[in-house]
Amino acid sequence: MIRLAFACAAALFCGVAVLRHAGQRGLFAGAAGAALGLALSGAAFSAGLLFLGATGAAADAVLLALAAALWAARPRAGKDSPQAPAPRALTVLVGAAALVVCALFLEHGIRYPEGGWDAMAIWNLRARALFGAPHDLRLVFTPELPAQHSDYPPLLPALVAHGFFALGSRTEAWPIAVSFVFGACCVAALGSAVSNRRGPTHGLAAALLLLGTPELLTLAWNQYADLKLAALVLIAVVLASEGHCLPAGLAAALGAYTKNEGLLWAAALSAAILAAQGRREALRFVAGGAPILLLLAYFKLRWAPPNDLVAQTSLLGALSRAPPRLPIVARGFALQLVDFGKWGCALPFVLACWLAGWRRRQRTLAAPFCALSLGAVFCIYLVTPQDAAEHMRSSMDRLLFQLWPALVYATFVAFAKAPSPTPPGTASRASPPPPGTR
Amino acid sequence: MVLAAVAAVPGVARDISVYFWKAGPLRTTRSADRFAGLTLPPGAKAGFLADADAKAGDAARRYYEALYAFAPSVLLPGAGARLVVADVADPTEIGRLCARYRLHVVARAAPGVALLERD
Numbered sequence: 001m002i003r004l005a006f007a008c009a010a011a012l013f014c015g016v017a018v019l020r021h022a023g024q025r026g027l028f029a030g031a032a033g034a035a036l037g038l039a040l041s042g043a044a045f046s047a048g049l050l051f052l053g054a055t056g057a058a059a060d061a062v063l064l065a066l067a068a069a070l071w072a073a074r075p076r077a078g079k080d081s082p083q084a085p086a087p088r089a090l091t092v093l094v095g096a097a098a099l100v101v102c103a104l105f106l107e108h109g110i111r112y113p114e115g116g117w118d119a120m121a122i123w124n125l126r127a128r129a130l131f132g133a134p135h136d137l138r139l140v141f142t143p144e145l146p147a148q149h150s151d152y153p154p155l156l157p158a159l160v161a162h163g164f165f166a167l168g169s170r171t172e173a174w175p176i177a178v179s180f181v182f183g184a185c186c187v188a189a190l191g192s193a194v195s196n197r198r199g200p201t202h203g204l205a206a207a208l209l210l211l212g213t214p215e216l217l218t219l220a221w222n223q224y225a226d227l228k229l230a231a232l233v234l235i236a237v238v239l240a241s242e243g244h245c246l247p248a249g250l251a252a253a254l255g256a257y258t259k260n261e262g263l264l265w266a267a268a269l270s271a272a273i274l275a276a277q278g279r280r281e282a283l284r285f286v287a288g289g290a291p292i293l294l295l296l297a298y299f300k301l302r303w304a305p306p307n308d309l310v311a312q313t314s315l316l317g318a319l320s321r322a323p324p325r326l327p328i329v330a331r332g333f334a335l336q337l338v339d340f341g342k343w344g345c346a347l348p349f350v351l352a353c354w355l356a357g358w359r360r361r362q363r364t365l366a367a368p369f370c371a372l373s374l375g376a377v378f379c380i381y382l383v384t385p386q387d388a389a390e391h392m393r394s395s396m397d398r399l400l401f402q403l404w405p406a407l408v409y410a411t412f413v414a415f416a417k418a419p420s421p422t423p424p425g426t427a428s429r430a431s432p433p434p435p436g437t438r
Numbered sequence: 439m440v441l442a443a444v445a446a447v448p449g450v451a452r453d454i455s456v457y458f459w460k461a462g463p464l465r466t467t468r469s470a471d472r473f474a475g476l477t478l479p480p481g482a483k484a485g486f487l488a489d490a491d492a493k494a495g496d497a498a499r500r501y502y503e504a505l506y507a508f509a510p511s512v513l514l515p516g517a518g519a520r521l522v523v524a525d526v527a528d529p530t531e532i533g534r535l536c537a538r539y540r541l542h543v544v545a546r547a548a549p550g551v552a553l554l555e556r557d
Contacts, residue, residue, distance in 0.1 A: 090439070090443065093443060093447075097446065097447075097450050100450055100453070100454060101450065101453065104453050104454070104456075104457055107457065107464065110464060110466055111464065111465065111466060111467060112466075112467055113466060113468065114468060114469060114470065114506065117502075120469070120502060120503065120506045121502045121505070121506070124506070125505060125506050125509050126509075128506070128509035128510065129509045129510035130510075131510075132480075132509060132510035133480070133481065133510040136481055136510070139481055139510050139512065140510060142512055144483075144512060144514060145505070145512065147502075148505065172468075201439050202439060205439040205442040205443060205446075206442070208442065208443055208446040209442050209445060209446045211446060211449075211450060212445065212446025212447060212448070212449035212450050213446075213449055214449050214452050214453055217453050340448075340452065341452065343449070344445070344446070344448050344449025344450075344452055345444075345445040345446075345448045345449065346445055346446060346449055348445075349441065349442065349445035416439075
């Protein structure tokens with residue numbers, strides 16, 4: 001337990017230090033820092049395994065050293081301006097919703113501690129393999145089990161295995177706890193990020209909307225990597241929107257090191273940054289993600305077998321498949337809107353906001369990122385070598401959820417009014433300065 | 439803000455309804471428990487056999503659960519390895535599998551689950 005506490009403390013301190021160094025503070029720095037820190041812990045531990053076969057606490061010591069350096073160089077914290085508190089009823093409603101979702105998560109975790117299908121077949125399976133054979137990575141990433149996707153990046157399995165090593169056993173409580181922390185941090189980070197831009201009332205409303213998305217609870221209790229990726233994408237988008245492209249690149253790269261789709265979202269975000277903020281910020285974004293992207297490249301070249309979808313796809317084949325699939329994929333998107341079991345009323349609400357409020361939207365970085373990413377999702381199903389309808393049925397909800405918290409953030413930032421100006425003599429923190437003016 | 443709250447509440451209500459729909463005794467289900475007591479040599483590769491007439495989905499589920507239970511050992515479908523894990527719905531099927539593939543029982547776990555070895 002002491003080793004696990006040390007690992008968690010190192011992860012938390014490092015994640016918060018990264019964000020404090022970027023000028024973030026308050027609940028967003030804490031929540032996003034926890035998620036970022038866990039991701040950094042998984043990445044650092046996997047680097048030790050891949051390069052050195054090391055399984056001790058060295059990765060945590062490295063994170064602590066990094067955290068100390070970043071903390072020492074953090075900017076001085078300014079005073080927060082007082083904001084009008086959110087309505088009490090809304091605060092109570094969000095608290096109640098959070099309690100309900102937590103209770104349901106706990107209940108399902110007790111019933112099915114091994115997680116959902118993909119957790120058993122991919123993520124936790126690989127974590128158990130890393131724990132059982134840390135010095136035989138050929139066994140861990142064997143190409144003989146194609147359905148187990150040994151080509152998937154190892155951040156989450158390494159994070160789970162890290163906990164197994166710290167505890168000395170393959171206890172199911174640890175991956176359950178990891179899933180809970182990422183889910184809770186995602187909700188808290190979204191609420192606080194919107195609150196910082198548009199006031200506490202809208203922040204709470206955004207958090208409530210995410211809590212009211214059934215897919216959040218489903219992916220959390222199934223222990224899937226999609227929720228972890230969604231949290232990292234949100235953090236990257238929020239940081240990039242506020243002009244902190246270096247740590248945004250780090251968060252996006254950690255997302256790419258979590259699931260293959262993360263690389264696509266990182267590319268979309270870099271394109272959005274290039275268009276909105278210029279080449280210098282885009283280069284900063286790439287520089288921030290470079291160490292993790294290099295680690296990912298090493299894993300892909302040295303250990304990962306070829307990805308099945310990529311291996312079965314050729315340019316000519318993709319171009320020939322795409323045109324007749326346009327109505328099929330469009331229908332797949334439309335079906336998501338009416339899938340109450342996954343999205344409740346949240347997805348139709350967000351779509352209605354964009355359709356009804358398009359002309360009066362406030363231009364942000366998050367919106368073009370979401371548009372590019374959704375376009376990429378559309379193209380994936382146009383060219384997939386699998387049956388498009390079946391592929392969408394089995395994966396589209398999870399793919400869209402990876403973008404969902406960022407989409408909710410983009411919606412609130414685009415359409416919610418900024419809070420009223422604070423009285424003279426107090427600095428306003430509601431809207432950050434545009435990039436390039438720091 | 440009010441509209442966002444209105445849009446969120448049905449989703450939470452749906453989550454609550456799923457709980458009542460599947461309500462029952464709060465029992466923990468672990469697929470790996472079915473293989474308790476069976477062990478493979480470190481780094482070993484073994485075969486895996488399910489019921490011959492099992493539906494594709496059920497056979498796949500048994501296979502993935504066996505992979506999870508025996509990780510990091512690699513299980514490959516079929517009886518090609520020296521050691522074979524069998525997971526069948528009908529325990530009497532074990533004897534038929536042994537006769538068919540020239541295997542003998544090394545150890546048994548839950549009913550219908552056994553570790554077999556080539557003769």
